[in-house]
Amino acid sequence: MAVEKLHKRMKKTPKDVAIIFGVTGLVGKQLLEKLLSRSKWKVYGVARRPDTVMKMKSHTKNPNYQFISCNLLDPFETQMKISHLDDVTHVFWVTWASQFPLDSVECYEQNRAMMSNALDSILQRARGLKHFSLQTGTKHYVSLNGDTSFDHLVNSVSYYDENCPRVEIGCNFYYGLEDLLTERLAGAVPWSVHRPGLIIGSSQKTLYNFMGSLCVYGSICKYLNLPFVFGGRKECWEEQFVDVSDARLVAKQQIWAATNELVQSNNGQAFNSINGNGSTWKDIWGAIGEKFGAVVPWEMLSEDFTFSGFMSDKGSVWKEIVRKEGLVDTEMEDLANWYFLDALFRCPVKMLGTREKADRLGFTERYYALDSISYWIDVMRKEKLIP
DSSP states (O other), X not given: OHHHHXXXXXXXXXXXXXXXXXXXXXXXXXXXXXXXXXXTEEEEEEEXXXXXXXXXXXXXXXXXXXXXXXXXXXXXXXXXXXXXXXXXXXXXXXXXXXXXXXXXXXXXXXXXXXXXHHHHHHHHHOTTOOEEEEEOXXXXXXXXXXXXXXXXXXXXXOEEOTTOOXXXXXXXXXXXXXXXXXXXXXXSSOEEEEEOSEEEOOOSSOTTOHHHHHHHHXXXXXXXXXXXXXXXXXXXXXXXXXXXXXXXXXXXXXXXXXXOGGGOOTTOEEXXXXXXXXXXXXXXXXXXXXXXXXXXXXXXXXXXXXXXHHTTTOHHHHHHXXXXXXXXXXXXXXXXXXHHHHHHTTOOSOBEEXXXXXXXXXXXXXXOHXXXXXXXXXXHHHTTSOO
């Protein structure tokens, strides 16, 4: 009997232990859900603040999950809260410091310092570390600084593979994080880099929260009986400028790379992490509007329309919707970033990647942009973030 009990206990003991830095974000939540659905995993989730929606989900009560509130920019706090975790086998880095503008020296230095603090804490004790997964993005291939004339950027190379050289203009913190892993892991631990485009997922507070912005806009259009207009450049309406990346796909790819010895590399293995279909906003905008129950005008494109201008005085409307519909108590700015939406739909440079490498090595998961958007609208409704 004692031997049988021991065998049962051994079967229940997690063989792999993950730590997810950025567990409350778009991809972090998917990583948590998918890892805990596998019986052999134990998970530590790290973020500065807990997510109120996540608290209500059953997997956060799983005995194999522990949430750790930590400010990774503080080296002493990071040491205190992370350094004792000596059983970590897999690291998933899906967070970033957004205090400073992208491509600035300050942004570069702050993000490198944050990861350095985490590595200082983990590498001291985690002798069984098997893999480090780093999430960056397809902005790896372009710079937001320098010459931004449309003719130069739009007509430049528009499909990037993982071996494209780094851009010399600007100060991309993605490069700093890759270099830090090369330096600190010293060829002793396999690691991978995952480069999504526009991440589609659900989060209460994410700086570049596309779904939150889209859902607040669509909900207000329906509530006020206003036309569901696309505000942006004609080129961004008719052509694809940014890949869509479903948060489910990005999480699955990271787990695949972290657990598949055939694709692992101690020198770092990069993968574009994208849906893989070529939908344009012109193709799917009307269907998105119908999903919200909003009025879809015959002429959906308006190059003069800006979300930041149109939505600037709608905060009280959102509060009214939240109150009437019994939604999670959020301010409009918690879910929506109108300047981001304006920038996205007026993007001057194409950030499109190829899927050839991931497909060739066996990760063939695909989603269509409209299906991803529809799915996450339903999720946000279920989570009572939108009506």
